[in-house]
Amino acid sequence: MAEGNGARLRLNPYNDWVEREGLIVHEGLACDLLTAETKFWPRLGVNGAAVHLRGRGDFSNLFLIDIPPGKSTEPIRHLYEEVVYVVEGRGSTQIEFADGRTHSFEWQPRSMFAIPLNAKYRLHNGDGKNRAILGTVTSMPLMMKIFHNDSFIFENTHFFEDRIGKDTHYNGSGDLTMIRPGSNIWETNFVPDLGSIELHTWNERGAGSSNLMFILADSNMHAHVSQIQAGTYKKAHRHGAGRHVFTVTGKGYSLLWYEGEAEWERVDWRPGVVFPPVENQFHQHFVTSQEPSRYMAAGTSNQRYPLTEAARVNSGTDAAQGAVARSVKDGGGQIEYEDQDPRIHALWLEEMHKNGVTPQFDKYETAPKVLTAAG
Ligand SMILES: [Fe+2]
Structure with a gap:
């Protein structure tokens, strides 16, 4: 929020973005991702929430991603990094690089994965009856505070070829x-x-x-x-x-x-x-x-x-x-x-x-x- 006679000071571009996205925000010392409320998040095309816990610090956040049975996230790429942890459910991740190379793998409860920077990806819930609950810790607050520009973060076409890594890192x-x-x-x-x-x-x-x-x-x-x-x-x-x-x-x-x-x-x-x-x-x-x-x-x-x-x-x-x-x-x-x-x-x-x-x-x-x- 701006303050000081209308001057644009003390802004938090990350929090402003969360508000524009229309995300539910959970706060506190801890959060139970299995019971926390979610709602439709248009950018991902599935349900989600932002989780802003007291010890999150200045650089990190947590998104809760709640994929309904049989559904998939919209294709997305972004200039922040993330560690995704599967709390509940079974499904797969498909990653597509700018040069056409692809990788995919199947996850289950207790799986963890990371998406290479700015690679396009989708998450699929492979279970037709049960939701999938994923918690993803990201560097979005750091990146949005630096660039404060949605399209730079989400529509950047730079190909970080050096981040692809070995084929064995996806199997x-x-x-x-x-x-x-x-x-x-x-x-x-x-x-x-x-x-x-x-x-x-x-x-x-x-x-x-x-x-x-x-x-x-x-x-x-x-x-x-x-x-x-x-x-x-x-x-x-x-x-x-x-x-x-x-x-x-x-x-x-x-x-x-x-x-x-x-x-x-x-x-x-x-x-x-x-x-x-x-x-x-x-x-x-x-x-x-x-x-x-x-x-x-x-x-x-x-x-x-x-x-x-x-x-x-x-x-x-x-x-x-x-x-x-x-x-x-x-x-x-x-x-x-x-x-x-x-x-x-x-x-x-x-x-x-x-x-x-x-x-x-x-x-x-x-x-x-x-x-x-x-x-
Ligand atoms: Fe510790």
């Missing part, structure tokens, strides 16, 4: 680069099932914890998957905004707080729920299901193309630079188990009891005595 395969725990990278465009892709141990983030980072479509979008073992929880940490966390398998809860706060905010999660931890808010994830839980986090800025100098330093390949898994006592962003507020473990024990889950920290050598003794 469920990819390329693994092992660097260090927490920084092992799978490069691809399409992951058929985030619930079954092989992860690699990252005990520094929690007992039995494992992880895989992604580079998708050579974009600057971040995505990673982490697994928390049943009967355990991760260590608290904090970092920049915009990492939208989707539950892939299992269920649990997260606590969020700013340094020095006596009370937490709490998000209970299960498949369908998304929340981005707020900038510099400590957050800690706890599993309450009998089985391990996986989550996927997506936002802008990744290890290949960090958007800021701080992100470049924090994604360094030298373990000493990885601040997300280094104790706050050593200048990092993580609270070690032995340094956490004792009420956190007490609450978790109550949750274990309530859910009939046996604490499992004693299975992991890396768990400190303070947890195994109490558990």
